[in-house]
Structure formats: structure tokens, C-alpha cells
Ligand code: GLC
């Protein structure tokens with residue numbers, strides 16, 4: 001079925017690093033309003049905002065202390081309404097990041113919850129007595145924080161509370177109907193205000209395993225020093241999660257013309273179908289981690305295998321997402337491309353793959369100008385919890401500091417959190433003050449202003465891709481069929497819709513190739529094949545250049561011709 005959210009091109013904004021308008025070094029809502037025409041000119045039509053609610057900011061806003069207020073660092077509720085209105089005025093939509101797995105420990109609910117065992121909010125969170133003077137189980141927190149346990153002891157009542165992330169982010173108890181009511185009311189409040197959907201944080205982790213058993217796995221190094229196990233499967237996809245999402249759908253989602261995309265670690269295509277199959281009425285699509293957040297670099301063959309599997313989700317009446325980076329990953333051109341010698345070619349090839357594969361496409365701020373990973377010299381430059389926490393435990397367990405840092409650099413989430421590079425002025429035009437986080441020193445070469453003025457820029461290539469999507473339903477609704485599945489370097493596939501077929505040929509790597517014979521023959525002999533887009537100026541049919549990407553169009557009626 002046709003849906004606006006299938007056709008959408010979603011632009012993810014990490015507000016804190018996007019655009020600062022009052023010189024305090026922190027991006028703000030006014031800064032987004034200022035750049036809405038830029039986002040519109042890029043061709044994106046939905047904006048996803050990372051959390052902007054009140055937060056002590058331990059995990060860059062994912063630790064929410066008040067769901068119904070805007071953090072003053074970003075602006076006011078009036079400014080939020082103004083932003084929403086300006087977005088709608090431009091025919092665009094807004095989705096909010098919704099964090100339902102945990103709150104900040106500074107949230108009123110938690111403040112109450114810890115007061116006494118019979119406080120009305122006690123059961124909003126997960127409290128347990130200790131076991132033999134130790135934590136209730138062997139779980140380690142995902143941030144490698146402190147000595148690594150996922151439990152924190154609280155003196156007032158002499159019990160432990162669960163926190164899968166930071167100890168300042170206690171997990172919520174979704175077995176409690178009152179908590180459910182509070183959350184449904186809160187979500188409706190935002191939807192009634194006019195927001196167009198949610199990106200649901202860690203959505204497949206809301207339901208915890210019955211009895212909270214120990215993880216059977218051995219302790220995870222380096223947390224293993226203390227005997228805890230960082231096992232993200234323990235709370236993923238537990239029995240009851242589908243009933244819960246269906247309930248949220250019935251009570252909230254289905255009453256609005258909205259979209260819901262869930263962030264789901266530990267989900268492959270076979271598990272995903274149960275979350276996104278239309279008739280099950282849960283959520284619309286999920287972010288899987290198989291490509292972008294896979295700790296192992298995905299190669300061309302693996303990439304194709306993953307895409308084939310996820311295509312089945314579409315065939316079974318579900319829907320999927322396409323993205324290579326977000327606020328938790330490295331920069332895509334640094335990870336999958338070549339951010340020095342072939343920056344333009346590889347950034348545009350990767351973009352071609354994303355925009356011409358089936359699914360809703362997501363662009364993470366800065367990706368559209370080919371922003372790269374950052375190479376900070378020491379740990380002091382790093383901010384985000386996971387990198388800092390893991391670094392500290394590694395060093396404590398005896399690993400050399402430089403070695404620890406180097407092993408964390410490529411995957412650090414700070415790579416994507418450096419400020420947006422608008423121009424070649426001080427701090428890349430992000431702020432007139434001191435930015436909360438260092439700007440990537442390459443802002444003089446890589447910035448929006450320069451790319452707007454350069455004909456063959458990553459930015460202008462993105463604009464062509466987005467305008468193609470607006471005009472060609474084949475990019476959204478076309479079928480998907482791969483050719484040369486086992487070719488180790490080329491990614492070749494066809495999309496077909498009504499009378500049209502698109503043939504996409506991408507070189508995933510930086511070496512030159514001979515065009516496979518059959519393909520070359522097809523391109524030469526069918527005079528009606530039309531080249532729609534390529535990231536090289538000259539396009540010869542016998543070789544494929546480093547990171548080359550081409551889209552050909554074939555009209556069925558022309559086939560024989
Ligand atoms: C998600 C977010 C990440 C955050 C975590 C805890 O994975 O994308 O940024 O740290 O959830 O909320």
C-alpha cells in the first residue's frame with residue numbers, strides 16, 4: 001500500500017551540533033528554523049530530531065528528565081511550536097525521538113520511586129533486593145560504566161535498580177499499567193500538538209525476561225575483570241514485546257496519520273517481520289544494525305546478502321529502512337568509502353546505493369556534504385559515554401592508553417557528533433562562541449557553502465538523487481532483483497515498476513574493473529538504454545571506475561529495440 005512514510009526522505013538532525021544562533025556553542029531550535037530552507041533544498045521532506053527534551057545530558061539527551069518540556073539549552077516550547085509550524089508550512093513533516101526504555105534518574109518519577117518501597121511511583125522502575133550481598137544478576141551495563149554492573153544500589157530503601165545503560169538512566173518497568181498510561185498520554189500529547197511520528201529508541205528492549213535470569217555467557221572483557229556480562233540479547237525481543245507494541249499501536253499510533261520507526265539492535269530480517277508486517281499493527285519499520293553498526297566491516301558480498309534478506313520483509317508486506325550512518329555510528333564515507341583519495345566518488349556511490357535500494361531513506365546531518373570521521377589526539381576530546389566508559393575500563397584492565405584509544409577511534413560515536421560544517425569561517429560557521437565539541441579541522445575543505453558553489457559536489461549529487469525519488473515511484477515501489485550476487489566487488493541490481501526497469505551498477509571499492517561481459521553486451525546492444533545518473537563525467541561501457549555508480553533506465557517497450 002502507498003504511504004507517505006514509504007516515500008519519505010528523512011533528514012536526521014542532531015540539534016546540539018547542527019546550528020547555534022545565540023553563541024553559547026550549542027546548536028538550538030532557532031538554528032534549525034534558520035536552516036529549514038537548506039533542508040528543503042536538499043530534497044528531504046521529513047525531519048527526525050534527536051531528543052530535545054529536558055535532560056541532564058549524560059547521554060546526549062537520551063536521559064530524559066521531563067518528556068513534556070524542551071531543554072532550555074535548545075530553546076522554549078514556543079520555539080518548538082514555531083519550528084513545527086515552519087516545517088509544516090514548507091510541506092514537510094517532523095518526527096521526534098521517543099525514549100521509552102528508560103528515563104533520567106532526575107525524572108520526577110524516579111525521584112519519587114526511590115523514596116520508599118510503597119511510593120506510588122516505586123513500580124515505574126525495576127527494583128530488586130541484592131543476592132548474597134551482590135547485585136541481583138550478572139548483567140553488565142552497555143556503557144561499560146563504573147565497574148560494569150547494570151545494577152545500582154540505593155541506600156534509601158536498600159535495593160538495587162536496573163540500568164542497562166548509564167546508572168543515571170534507570171530502566172522503566174513496562175509490566176506496570178500505570179507507567180503504560182503515563183506514556184500513552186505523553187505520546188498523544190505530542191501527536192495532538194501536530195508531530196508526525198516517532199523514532200523509538202531501543203524499542204525491542206522494553207520487556208525484560210521473566211525472573212531476570214543471569215546471562216549464560218562468560219564475563220565480557222574488559223568488564224570481565226569484575227565478572228559482569230554485557231549481553232544485549234538478554235532484554236531484546238522478549239516474549240510480550242509484540243503484545244506491548246500492538247497495544248501502543250491500538251491506543252496511540254493508529255489514531256494518527258503518523259509513522260513509527262523503531263531502533264532495534266539484535267534484530268535480523270526474520271525477527272523484524274513480526275514488528276513491521278502491516279497486518280500485525282505494531283510499528284512501520286525498524287533500523288537494523290547489520291550494516292551500519294556491525295562491528296565487522298561489511299563487504300560487498302555481505303552487503304548484498306543482507307539486502308536480499310531484508311527485501312523479503314517488503315515482499316511479506318512489511319517495510320524497511322536504508323541508512324549507513326546515524327548519531328551512533330562512524331561517518332559512512334570514512335567507514336565504507338575512501339575519505340581522502342575518493343571522497344566525492346565514494347560518498348556519492350554510497351548515496352546511490354541507499355537511495356536506489358527499497359525502503360525509506362535516512363540522511364544523517366553532514367552526510368550530504370561528505371563529512372568524515374574525526375581523528376582526535378587524546379581521550380579528553382571525546383565526549384560520548386560508550387567511548388569514554390570503554391576506554392576507562394580498558395586502561396584499568398592494563399591496556400596501554402594509546403592502544404585503547406586507537407582501538408576505539410574508528411567506531412566512536414563522537415565521529416558523527418562534531419558540529420555541522422556550514423562554511424570556511426571560524427568553527428565552520430556553526431557558532432560564534434566556543435563549540436561544545438571541537439569542529440572537525442577539515443571544515444575548510446568540506447562545507448555546505450563550498451559544495452553549493454561546486455557543480456560536481458556531494459551535496460549537488462544528493463539533490464539529484466532526492467529529486468529523482470520525488471519523480472520516480474520506481475525508487476520506492478519498484479521490485480528488487482540482484483545480479484552477480486557473488487561478485488566480490490560489484491553491486492548490481494534491477495528495480496522494476498510498471499513499464500520501467502532501472503539497472504544500478506555500483507563498484508563498492510576503489511579499484512578499476514572490467515565490466516562483466518554480459519553486462520557490457522547489454523549496455524552496448526540495447527541502444528534504448530539510457531544513462532540516468534553517474535558519479536563520473538565520462539562513462540565508458542567496458543570498465544567500471546573506482547567507486548563508480550550508474551543508474552540506467554530501460555523502458556519495457558524499448559527492450560527489443
Ligand atoms: C539508542 C540511541 C543511543 C543511546 C541509547 C540509549 O541506542 O540511539 O544514542 O545512547 O539508545 O538511549
Ligand code: CA
Pocket residue numbers: 020021022023024025026027028073
Ligand atoms: Ca545555542
